Amino acid sequence: MKKSKSLLLMFALVLVISTVLAGCGGNNTNNGSNANTGNTANTGNTADTGNTATDEKLAADQTLKINLSAEPPTFDPAQAQDSQANTVLKTMYEGLTRMNDETGKAEPGIAESWEISADGLVYTFKLRDALWSNGDPVEAADFVRAWKRVLDPSTDPTAPYAYQLYYLKNGEEYYTKKVTDFAQVGVKAVDAKTLEVTLKAPTPYFLGLLSFYTYYPVHKSVEGNAKWATSKDTMIVNGPFTLTDWVTGQSLQVTKNDKYWDKDSIKLGKIDFSLVNSGATELLSYKNGELDRAGGPTGEIPTEQIPIVQKELPNEFNRKGIASVYYYEFNITEKPFTNAKIRKALAMSIDRQVLIDNVTLGGQLPAFGFVPPGIAGAEGEYRTAVKDSYFTEDLEQAKTLLAEGLKEEGLTKLPTVELTYNTSEGHKKIALAIADMWKQALGVDVKTVNQEWAVFIENRQHLNYQVARAGWVADYNDPMTFLDMWVTGGGNNDTGYANPEYDKLINDAKASSDLAKRQEDFAAAEKMLIEDDMVLIPLYYYTNNSLTKEYLKGVTLDFSGGIDLTRGYLLEH
């Protein structure tokens, strides 16, 4: 129970934004045609799904049964901030764009087409004739209203993810009250069907961001009703499904929305979510036919069961790399970890494959860098263009480095290292295995310390640790989401790392819209972070393990493991 609890907490912090087209950077000149391409692609796709459906026979009862290991705390897009909410909100709302998980590109959603100015700053969206679930038309004003709610500090309660809209011109300034007139913020309803968005800086992944829940529109009835998202009766939505049942802590149900503009592509009649926070129960329910899908990202297959179900149900088992990394970070402000050689010695003396084969069991990939595979680069994937060959597992070199480091620090032996992790069976096993590897290879004594989640986070954020476990999940599909956190004083930089050269590389990348140049900056920054300074020890890149019944089709996962259930369908079985 404890294990699933902190896994859940970890996933609960996961933000899933999808993204970016390598070809659609801010420096495009002919954007009108771009929009058109998007449109055709979409129609093509719809037709496609239609075809597959005629080949195979659909089941009469189109009710998808799935488990969520945690209940989404809210259905207000402005307040949501976790992956479970993302899963459910995606069935109920649609933003300006929609991600196609297969191509990884943003496709027209509520926006039917768009134009991007030559400097990559101004986006003009043309909205299609879409309706809210009560029959009202979806208009540009609905987006303006929604984004204002997010950026308005007086919204009660204030949107925790307000900063997801800081990409807009004057967005941050409005939140911090430097600008008080919302008309100066970069979003404007030109007319009922035209929305003009102005950005602070060219953002190559902005179209992908628009499919993320913080950017969803809200209906005008939310004004003056703070509790609208707490009851199914007051929730007016614009997506493929509407919320039809909700029993706290027990179950959720969404039903097909006949007012949805693309309702012909929706084959599921209902989605039943159970809310069981137990991997063992979920697996048993799945095997018993009470669930059509089990495992990540909505639930969990117990670690020790993964190799078993993999053999038992080979046709139903799926494994997919997701853009997340598991690592150990150092508090580099405290001796002896101020010494990079000592940090490197520890990084080099871990056998990652042994760890994966015997402890984590999920087929994860050994990590030697910080940006995981699956993240887009200048052309294709970043990780394909920039290899993570920053160091190797080398015991001899580790011993030499440790000896040199100790000498520089005036020590004869490394004092006992304190390795902290948050309470979870999985993290504990990894910590014990690594402590043992360090002991065997370098003779280092390690004390493993387990802390409850919030206590652990507080300690880590206050640099009250030596070596601590950490994980990072992509917010959007760009190496920036992994690398900008390590700048001096960065909100999520819990290591005390401060390197002006590193900061400069990241700032250069932020200001540039030249994709190749950005990639060079990222590669140089990552090299600095890992090869030169070893601020953290990369351990593995995550995988998502799941089981899907053979009759369930059309459910897709995006690059970071976000799930889209809306286009799913059930075959006769």
Add this chain to the structure above:
Amino acid sequence: MRMVRYVANKFFYMLVSLFVLISATFFLMKAIPGDPFTSEKKVPPEIKARLYEQYGLDKPLYHQYFKYLGDIAQGDLGVSMKRLNQDVTHLIGQTFSASLKLGVVAIIVSVIVGVILGMLAALYHRKFIDSAAMVIAVLGIAVPSFVVASILQYVFAYKLHLVPVSGFKGPLYYFLPVAALSAQPIAFIARLTRSSMLEVLHADYIKTAKAKGLSWFAILSRHVLRNGILPVVTYMGPMTANIVTGSVVIEQIFGIGGIGKQFVEAIGVRDYTVIMGITIFYGVLLMLARFITDIAYVFIDPRIKLSGGKEG
């Protein structure tokens, strides 16, 4: 008159206990590191400051404490800090109703099965039925409920397909969680009933009753059972409270949206208002359960007389 004084007295002590409970929980809760807005992906400082301001977390602790006392004095438990804008009373109501439905069935099953097992064991003392009942009882007490639950799921749902693995949608869904939940109380009640009945069976007044020529059934129902069941009544108070407050483990395993699960989740995410709300609710419930047990005693056991404390 005596009864009124007794009740008033009890009631006063209940209020004092409740106040101590609220205060202790409040300060302990605030003393744990972390708050509702602690997250791995840090929220920018200006947004965090705004959230603190809106929930009053920027004020000094004593200020928050008195404000909270003021609110609950008016019966306002506030809104959840994590489940945005949801009323704590609504959350408690909805989750408690699930725990209550399950709990009431489990209590009834426990008492009936427990008392029958105990009686059989006492009546057939040192015979096979006695040993069998006591083996069941020892197992029930010794095996943790999550193990019982998993075994039940595996055997009855997965292997035999008699009932669903998890969920809570209709009568069929009650079997496994009720069985898992009542295993321990059944065992306990069986043992209690057995030992007290054995004691009663050897008492002089039973011999007298037999000598009087009363029928065995009359002796059993009027004398043996009535006296023998007293310890069970004592145990009923805490047991009821224990069961209806929700078993976290059982609720997790069977995916039931109960209050126990809700409470543990609230603590994990430091949802202050929900933690306090459920604590107060639990406090009141436990005290009421004790109170009712005390009153019930008076009616069941003629030996217990109310002493009105100091007579004026």
